[in-house]
Amino acid sequence: MQAVEKVSVDDAPTRTRVTQSILENGPSTAADLAERLQLTPAAVRRHLDHLLAEGILETRDQRIVGQRGRGRPAKVFAITDAGRSTFENAYDELAVDALRFLAQTGGDDAVMAFARHRLSGLEERYRPMLAMVEPAERPRALAQVLSADGFAASTSSTPAGTQMCQHHCPVAHVAEEFPQMCEAESEMFARLLGTHVQRLATIAHGDGVCTTHLPHAPESHSTKTVPTAERLPS
Template sequence: MSEKSVPETRSVDGDTRRHIMLMLLKHGPSTASDLAAHLDMSAAGVRRHLDILVSEGLGETVDRRPRSATAARGRPAKAFRLTARGRSHFGHSYDQLAADALGAIRELGGEEAVRKLAHKRIKRIVDGVTPAGEDEESIQRTAGELADAFDRHGYATTVTRAGAGIQICQHHCPVAHVAAEHPELCVAEHEIISSLVGLHVQPLATITGGHGICTTNIPLTPIENLPEERSGS
């Protein structure tokens, strides 16, 4: 084997491993077979990468509950998920510097100044997203555009139908550390989503709350009796 081929092989392995990490980030606990089906690899090949992630403290194993009574009689499927250290490899865009800056803004201008900055930030992220009309298809299209916009900014976002609503799920938050200290960031995000889809939204889970995922539910029901300050915006 030539000296040149060794780093090339490691680079390919590194790219594959990062892709696996991204899939775990977006889809949550997954088995080697699940990942292999998406990556067009053998389960054994994927498992080798997963074992390395576990050995490096970037991944961990969990027992995934069977979805059917028949499967429940067998052994639980071993699934893999990222650890907090694994998630940190996808970065936190602002971290302590931003937390300090927002703290200073709060001291100088109060909560309203932080709220305005939070709204400005989210508006920049969703710039170009088409506001929804009143029909369900339009709302779902806007939700998809929102998911794409957040995904482009590092949120590892998916959108799914859930019962009578639509859920936008962020499997990573690049400002989670800052949002834990300044919840105005999350509030502004939900308000902008609500404004664009034209419906009330329900935050069901947050990464800052320890859930490992931010889930925003969009019930497919019209907004009624909007507060005067929002209805005129």
């Protein structure tokens, strides 16, 4: 029996069902989706064309297990990284629930320890890169490596130092409730740059960007001081 397309005033919910089906079941053919969602093949292809144009989906050759038959393999539709990002809210809720449990069982110190541990890999990777440039150039170099990791960072000069803006924060929704995520990042910046840093604004607090003041790198002295990160007033 031919599937009957469900009529909807707004196509967006149906497209969400298409992407959700692919996310849950893996790369799928148009025929698979039509059967799974009880839509006509023509309707499915219309939605697939739209999702392809938006960059939510991409096409791949279907993987054949066993002996391959004649003809070209069927095309399957797979979700892209951009498509996955539309489902990030569910992961945010899971992360918040996990950190709430950690806070209840281990206290705020346990949450802070997790936040620091989460960034330890980035710090190890960034440190040798920044060590290759002069201290005065390190804020700009830090912004470049952050941008390469998707933070969309930029810098601007001020009389007192450098202001670094991060236009994207992958943990903004989590940091709204757990500012330790921002504090740990500030601590990492301070260690990498060898100077204290000060948060001026954060996306988690409702600001448009995360802004951090990076003072000029201190000159070498016989007595070294341990860099610190100034906390954003609550």
